[in-house]
Amino acid sequence: MSDRDVYDAVIVGGGHNGLVAAAYLARAGRSVLLLERLGATGGAAVSGRPFPGVDARLSRYSYLVSLLPKKVVRDLDLDFRVRTRTVSSYTPTERGGRPAGLLVGGGEARTRRAFTRLTGDSGEYEAWREFHAMTGRLAARVFPTLTEPLPTRAELRTRIDDATAWRTLFEEPIGTAIEQRFSDDLVRGVVLTDALIGTFADAGDPSLKQNRCFLYHVIGGGTGDWNVPVGGMGALTDALADSARNAGATLRTGCEATRIATDGRRAEVTYRQGDEGERTAAARHVLVNASPQALAGLLGDEPPAPAEGAQLKVNMLLKRLPRLRDTAVDPAEAFAGTFHIAEGYGELATAYAQAASGTPPTAPPSEIYCHSLTDPTILAPDLAERGYQTLTLFGLHTPARLFAEDNDAVRAELLESTLAQLDAHLAEPIADCLALDAEGRPCVEAKTPLDLERDLRLPGGHIFHGDLAFPYAQEGAGRWGAETRHANVFLCGAGAVRGGGVSGVPGHNAAMAALGE
Template sequence: MPDRDVYDAVIVGGGHNGLVAAAYLARAGRSVLVLERLGGTGGAAVSGRPFAGVDARLSRYSYLVSLLPKKIVRDLDLDFRVRTRTISSYTPTERAGRPTGLLVGGGEARTRQAFARLTGGSREYDSWRAFYAMTGEVARRVFPTLTEPLPSRDELRARVDDATAWRTLFEEPIGAAIEERFADDLVRGVVLTDALIGTFADAHDPPLRQNRCFLYHVIGGGTGDWNVPVGGMGALTDAIADAARVAGARLRTGCEVTRIDTDGRRGEVTYREGDRGERTVAARHILVNASPQALAALLGEEPPAPAEGAQFKVNMVLKRLPRLRDTSVEPHEAFAGTFHIAEGYEELAAAYAQAADGRVPTAPPSEIYCHSLTDPTILAPDLVERGHQTLTLFGLHTPARLFARDNDAVRADLLTATLARLDAHLAEPIADCLALDAEGRPCVEAKTPLDLERDLRLPGGHIFHGDLAFPYAEEGSGRWGVATGHANVLLCGAGAVRGGGVSGIPGHNAAMAALGQ
């Protein structure tokens, strides 16, 4: 290969994982160049103002933090904080013709009372406590391994050291454990939702995609807690970008990589910057913070099996929180945690069956949370004073295939149906609570998997770049789970083993691999 500008590492993609890798490598004294296609860094972990004239800085795509290890925050000296939510979840329903619901949080006594009011006894709550005590112990044992070299399956099983927990989470469909432990349909559904966020699967799917998703949702931080990023998700990626720059990494935006060449020891990255034509730089290591499909295209190789996302993302700004039909809980509590909509166990099964058959679910399941209740700093002071709030809705069981015929029309119909399911639990329509932008339009932004594929290059709109993997070594995964078919080309994005979510873990692990750790 001819001589070009040479770096120790070129990182393709300036999302949060690529920035983590850049910061680690630069702090280790390596010369680092980050090439980002968009006009700013951050990828899906960014904040923005999507509504004209409304000073609300929304976490536009990803919105909560669970998997980011404190180790990475400490190692990189990140100026970043999270806040815990006092309420875990609220799930409205109707029993005996009357509105009610299940509030989880606010202390053990209150949660126990909520279970008893819903189910008429203590059995479900006792089962809930036992089940999450088990997952909590797994979290404490497994989470620290995510920033260590990949253990083998047997090594991780020994680390878990609980045959029942291992069978429940790693070997049998999670639906079997849920049905064995819980009797109430609503309680079953609340447990199952953690297995379906960003994953299109049934509770009993043999490939265990739902189990892998569930595992990552309950082990974060060694506790399973999902926390609110202070200042929004952009505050995290800005802090990582600052750390990378301070360490000496060079970050360039508006640079679209068009080709990667490598002989296994030295590589070249060709990119295009605006109308300046193509340029090529060389590197000892190339770290790719993009999907495996994108990497294959850049290398000119056969792509892996296509991925398919299955989520519907809606951002809203409200002038006030809506009143609830269930008057036993205040709106500021119900929306502070995860507000489940149409997520009973049978409702989830029906929605999956309809979507798998190519139909939009008649009762689309979704869940909402209000960032601004925990962290009002994302709103301008005048909006806070006037009582404005944000809502983030994440819809389930909406695979990309449903939108292939007419993305715009299906998006509009799905938004109407989803908000109607929310309205069924409200004492006033959500439309009456929406703030208006500078043009007098309701502050609602909806994104389908095809929108995410177009905007962020997520394959099929899949937020994890593909099916998640169990956090142990399999053939070809390499020591850190970031290996590709080329010794000096590493995955540092969500498609790596132990990727997915806002974690920085694949960025850390790719940096360790490049450093020979």
């Protein structure tokens, strides 16, 4: 092997997990080289200005923080903060031919009144409160394990120490518990949505992939809260890059890894840097912040089963928030949390069945949130003063297969039908509220799974690199869930056990594995 460019560790991929790993290893005194294909680090956890001539710095792909442990922020001395949202969610609907909705947040008494207003009694609220008390207890016990060596299934069950919670999340389809505990279709749908973010599944899917998605959405921070990153998601990855550099790591952008060769003790990473041709870096350890498919390709191994993403990601900039048909709710509150659209339990089931048959949903379900209501710093001062707001929409049940024949046409079709579902609950069309860019075009950006695969190399556009795994040891997972069949090659991307989301957990765990912790 070449002895040029020799390091203790080479990290392939400069997304947030690769940066976490680089910072931990450099702080431990290891020499570290990080190689990033794109012109900047951050991966999907970046901020950008997608609309020409408009100074609004949006979290372009990932946008909320729940799973990032405070331990990582403390360990790496990150200059990074989050803010809590004043409202958890608002779900508009129609009852008795009149606009209505469910606002969750603002304290227990207010939420109880909202449930009673919607359903006519407080029974559904009591079921809601009991269910979320159960997931809260589970979160407090499971979340700390994410940065520890993998527990066995039995050890995790013992730690949870709640037979009902274990059965609900780990053994039976989540739809079973939802249907047993709740009677209102809208309430059922609001609960189910946490199981479907980036996951194409039915509530009763026997594979339980919807349960795994649900689990990661309710355990974040030990509370399940989803918070807004101050300054946008790019503020996190900028802080991580600073932490890694300050500790001595070398970060190189515009460098695409093409091959990894290893004998289990020493490895070589071959990469291209612009027009300079191929170069090689040797290292004791290689950590790959990319998908399992990309890792297999670099090693020349058989790739894992294909992944398929299932989301429509839309960024918007508004001149003002739209008025609601439900006049009992202030738009500034409705959009401050998660704004659910066409996400009743029956609507979600219909949309899934249509998409599974190869047809775009006629009433696409989605959810929206407004970053700038909680953190206006992402807007230039003049935009904030004029009342401009950002909206991020995440569409469900839009698998990559729907876009295979004509990505552009299906994207346009689904964007139109998705915004029509939103308009059904507004007192004015969302189009009337859109800001215009410097060229006079509406400030709307839509990304399909195929777009995300092209832009970010997400396999099949899957935001988790594949279906999530339960956070306990399984065959071949290793001590930290980052190990591969090569003793000195580790996976630190979202496809690692306990991966997915903006968490830094795979980066932390791969670094611990490399350090022999």
